[in-house]
Amino acid sequence: MKVSAISVDLDSLQHYCRIQGVPESVLDDRARSLVDAVAVPRYLELFDKAGVPATFFAIGAEAGPSLRRAREAGVEIASHSFAHDYAMSRWPADRIEQDLDAAHTAITEASGAPPVGFRAPGYTLSAALLRAVARKGYAYDSSAYPAAPYWAAKAGVMGALKVLGRPSRAILDSPRVLLAPIFPYRPALDQPYGKGDAPLKELPIAVAPVTRVPFIGTFVTMMPWPVVTMTYRAVSALPLLNFELHAVDVLDVSDGIPEELARQQRDLKVPATEKLSRLSKLFGWMKESSDCLTLRDAASRFDLN
């Protein structure tokens, strides 16, 4: 049976402001605490109803009390760095190591268990970053996102924001990521998007074979439903359907997301009830037609030696 996994990056709204070039002053206290107070409990309920396991990628600096509840409910808590700085892949090794150590400590304290997996901010790896993750003894990394339309769109949006005088803090990955395998592989430590003999495994985020259309949370919540079902059929042929979501995929403006941000990030305007109903349908399919696992368990399922 094929393997699938559901993971959620717990990025707070501050990070969306930074990507979109919207001032963080639009966020009040409620907006700042939405992920921990609203999104996480909403996801736990969704996973519980669907009977599926999942992985949260937590940001060390934002590790909140909901992480322990999540872990006690059976959710794996992995590391999404400490500062979630989009430039992390350009940092020198010692700065990367400090950040990873701080994330490890904060997440272990908040959740009650040490993380064994990592996802880079903005999905962008460098050799120094992958090496530092491997040095921590983690079992897997899940940052590779070999999606052609995503890369092209990000390049376009970043260019447009620059023209508008609202430079984005996002970092454009090397086009080499487009050649990365779309199935689990053992990466090379000096070339994270190529195969090699690193001690950890790389679990790429799901993209459709051939077209490399990204099958992620916003795709499932935003695209016409027949397109979602068709693309689901394509990605369910992958040995690992690594379905990636964000905390905001279960939030909307009525939860307190400011209009200024929702205008730039259109998925925030879709009602959360609609998004939840689509996700619960998808989780049902994944459970029925694959072994749905945490990423930690999925990593140990693939023998890549």
Ligand SMILES: [Zn+2]
């Ligand atoms: Zn993130």
